[in-house]
Amino acid sequence: MSIKKYTIKVLIPCYNVEKYISKCIDSVLKQNYYLKYVKIVCVDDGSTDNTLKILKEYKTRLGDNMELYIQKNKGIWTTRRNLLLNNKECDYLVFLDGDDTWRKNFLKHCSEYFSSNPDVIYINKIHWQKKFGRWIIINDKVEPNLNDYKHKGRTVLWNKMWNANFLKKYATLIPKCDAKKVRCEDSIINLILNSFVKTVKVNKHMDYNYFYRNASLTHNKNRKFNYFSIEACKVAIDLLNKTRIICGSNFDIYIFEQWLNVFEYINDSIKENIKNL
Numbered sequence: 001m002s003i004k005k006y007t008i009k010v011l012i013p014c015y016n017v018e019k020y021i022s023k024c025i026d027s028v029l030k031q032n033y034y035l036k037y038v039k040i041v042c043v044d045d046g047s048t049d050n051t052l053k054i055l056k057e058y059k060t061r062l063g064d065n066m067e068l069y070i071q072k073n074k075g076i077w078t079t080r081r082n083l084l085l086n087n088k089e090c091d092y093l094v095f096l097d098g099d100d101t102w103r104k105n106f107l108k109h110c111s112e113y114f115s116s117n118p119d120v121i122y123i124n125k126i127h128w129q130k131k132f133g134r135w136i137i138i139n140d141k142v143e144p145n146l147n148d149y150k151h152k153g154r155t156v157l158w159n160k161m162w163n164a165n166f167l168k169k170y171a172t173l174i175p176k177c178d179a180k181k182v183r184c185e186d187s188i189i190n191l192i193l194n195s196f197v198k199t200v201k202v203n204k205h206m207d208y209n210y211f212y213r214n215a216s217l218t219h220n221k222n223r224k225f226n227y228f229s230i231e232a233c234k235v236a237i238d239l240l241n242k243t244r245i246i247c248g249s250n251f252d253i254y255i256f257e258q259w260l261n262v263f264e265y266i267n268d269s270i271k272e273n274i275k276n277l
Contacts, residue, residue: 005037006091006114008107008161011083012042013076017098018050020211024098025058027209033107040066041086042098046073051098077177077185080157084174084189087167092121094161099211106207110161113201120193121161121201125208138212157186159208162193170196173246177239188239195247 010028014021028040040062044052052070059068067086071079080095087093091114096102106123113121127138174192 004115005034006111007037007039007089008033009086009090009093009164010038010040011086011093011095012040012098013045013079013083013095014042014047014051014055014098015045016047016049016051018047018054020099021051021054023101024096027101027103027106028096030104031102031107032104033111035065038065038107039090041069041083042066043069043071043079043083045071045075045079077189080185080189081171081174081176084162084167084171087162087164087171090164092161093164093167094123095158097158097210099213100158101209101211103207103209105205109203109205109207113203116199116201117163118199118201119163119166119197120199121203123159123161123203123208124206125159125210126206127210127212129212135211157189158210161203166197167193175239175242175246188243191240192243192247195243 012021012024017024025040025042028038029035031038040058042055042058044055055068059066069082083095084093092110094110110121110123128135129138130136170193174189
């Protein structure tokens with residue numbers, strides 16, 4: 001009797017990650033899993049360095065095992081949304097940031113839960129940070145239960161592997177947003193999807209290497225798009241209100257009120273600072 005092989009799409013959004021993208025993709029290719037059932041999907045969002053050149057080289061090498069999409073600065077929200085909608089011809093989808101890597105048993109450990117058909121598999125990370133010129137582990141605590149998932153799993157997309165059938169039902173609920181300046185876009189997308197999650201499995205293995213980099217889009221204070229601007233907060237508040245309507249009775253009102261208060265506070269603080277200039 002043959003054992004079903006589950007097909008996985010690895011979603012890698014890329015923007016100016018020329019220093020890291022090769023290690024990122026290589027960590028997928030070195031997985032202790034059936035690689036012919038793995039498809040890498042990369043989106044270059046208008047990189048100004050050599051990221052696209054490197055991605056094209058991998059596309060030439062990998063052929064049909066890689067999809068490459070090129071766009072001009074559509075922003076994180078649109079990129080994430082489009083990738084989640086790319087849920088055909090696979091069983092599971094998982095994000096991997098272009099400056100992070102997986103340990104070699106990442107997919108193998110996740111695959112242990114495939115047969116139970118969960119809506120989402122929660123992934124644990126090893127948190128690396130550079131201090132005094134060396135990468136050191138800041139936190140490698142396992143978060144093994146559903147309560148941790150609800151409270152800590154809501155902020156990013158790369159710490160989850162999504163069931164494709166679940167996304168076919170609910171990813172279309174993520175509203176379109178043309179604005180590039182969206183504060184905490186992953187959190188709002190998570191808020192929508194997690195409102196409908198019924199079954200969660202937790203991969204207790206520490207297989208995701210998360211590298212905290214000050215120069216990343218999220219952490220760099222001088223980044224091109226100011227995510228703490230009044231505009232960014234207004235867009236986030238509007239999306240949150242749309243989310244509340246979209247999710248209806250499934251909506252987690254507690255999490256909604258938390259984020260709404262944060263954005264409104266930031267918005268008011270910025271306005272007050274402008275007055276005092």
